[in-house]
Amino acid sequence: MKSGEIDYEILRIREFGKAMHPRNVEVRVLSYSPSEDSLKKLAESFWSQHGQDVEELTTVFYLPEMNPESAAFAIGSCTKGKGCYVTLE
DSSP, X not given: OEETTEEEEEEEEEEOOSSSOEEEEEEEESSSOOOHHHHHHHHXXXXXXXXXXXXXXXXXXXXXXXXTTSOOSEEEEEXXXXXXXXXXX
């Protein structure tokens, strides 16, 4: 899949917890040097496509060779009424 300048593949979308009804999207970014701004745009895109029925959507970004069971490259978070941000690991 492609969003703007980033090619990616969605590895998993899952819901967890009960209190805030959050959702998590795990994404493999198919380039080795995505910018923070492009990751934020991608997180916002997932929020608009997959997060409008939940309070919070967290996007976990992995680089091409990273093991998704290990550490992430970056984490994006979008919350109703608060907007989105990305933190690079």
